[in-house]
Amino acid sequence: MTVPIRRGPSPSATVPDGADILRDTLRRHAAGVTVITFPGPVGFTATSFTSVSLRPALVSFCIGLEASSTPAARLAERFAVHVLGTANAGLAARFARSGIDRFDGVRWQAQPDGLPVLDGVTGWLSARTVLRQTVGDHLLVVGEIDSGAVAADAPALVHHNGGFASAHPLG
Numbered sequence: 001m002t003v004p005i006r007r008g009p010s011p012s013a014t015v016p017d018g019a020d021i022l023r024d025t026l027r028r029h030a031a032g033v034t035v036i037t038f039p040g041p042v043g044f045t046a047t048s049f050t051s052v053s054l055r056p057a058l059v060s061f062c063i064g065l066e067a068s069s070t071p072a073a074r075l076a077e078r079f080a081v082h083v084l085g086t087a088n089a090g091l092a093a094r095f096a097r098s099g100i101d102r103f104d105g106v107r108w109q110a111q112p113d114g115l116p117v118l119d120g121v122t123g124w125l126s127a128r129t130v131l132r133q134t135v136g137d138h139l140l141v142v143g144e145i146d147s148g149a150v151a152a153d154a155p156a157l158v159h160h161n162g163g164f165a166s167a168h169p170l171g
Contacts, residue, residue, distance in 0.1 A: 027160075027161050027162060028160075028161065029160075030158040030159070030160040030165065030167065031047035031048075031158060031159050031160075032049065032083065032084075032157070032158055032159075032167075033046075033047055033084045033088075033156075033157040033158060033159050033164065034046050034047070034049040034081050034082055034083055034084060035082040035084065035092065035095045035118060035121075036049070036069075036079055036080070036081055036082075037080045037108075037115065037116045037117070037118065038069070038072040038073065038076040038078075038079050038080075038115070039072075039076060039078070039113060039116070040114070040116075041103050041110075041116040042069050042072035042076075043095050043103070043116065043118075044063065044067060044068075044069040044095055044096070044102075045093075045095040045096035046061050046062075047159045048060075048061050048062040048138075049061045049081055056144050057145040058127075058130070058142055058143065058144055058145070059081060059127055059142070059143055059145060060140060060141060060142045060143070061079075061081070061140075061141055062135070062138040062139065062140050062141070063138060063141070064137060064138055064139075065134065065137055065138060065139060066137075068098055070139060073132070073139055073141055074132065074139065076129060077113075077128065077129055078113060078115050078127060078128050078129065078143070078146070079115070079126070079127055079129065079143055080111075080115055080116065080118075080124055080125065080126045081124065081125045081126075081127070082117075082118045082121040082123075082124045083121060083122045083123040083124065083125075083156075084121055084122060084156075084157040085121070085122040085154030085155060085156060085157055086154060086156070086157050086166045087120070087154060088120070088122070089157055089164045091106065091118065091120075091121070092164060093164070094106065103116070106118065107119035107120065111126065120151075121151060121152075122150070122151060122152050122153075122154050122156070123148065123149060123150040123151055123152070124148055124151075125145050125148035126145070126146055126147045126148060127143025127144055127145050127146060128143055128144050128146055129141060129142070129143050130142055130144050155167060155168055
């Protein structure tokens with residue numbers, strides 16, 4: 001199915017705002033699913049995780065300013081990023097829910113400073129926070145990697161068109 005590209009207003013149409021265009025377009029963009037954690041323990045599901053630099057090894061994520069985990073993101077000296085595979089879809093859904101203890105029933109280990117590292121994920125990284133910047137209605141957080149591990153080779157969990165999906169190699 002082809003979706004028409006919005007090129008501007010027609011005489012009888014209302015113009016969608018930038019947020020509508022962004023939301024409609026990004027529903028068609030598959031994004032890797034991660035869980036970000038902070039000491040507390042505090043955590044949330046994120047698709048905004050990305051690499052920034054190899055030298056130094058920097059990564060980033062964004063979190064909504066009104067999200068329940070934002071106070072921890074503003075204060076934490078370190079954070080962990082958990083890369084999820086398809087077997088972790090339940091974990092992704094759990095950490096995306098509000099109003100619950102997201103760690104209840106979840107296996108995890110605390111690093112010496114209390115940073116929670118989740119068990120059973122495809123891989124994880126921990127980072128020291130080096131930058132926080134409010135950008136629009138989100139907080140951008142950048143961290144320098146200080147440890148991590150790859151635990152499994154599994155199909156990646158992605159978020160696409162409002163739901164979780166699997167990424168498989170082509171060909």
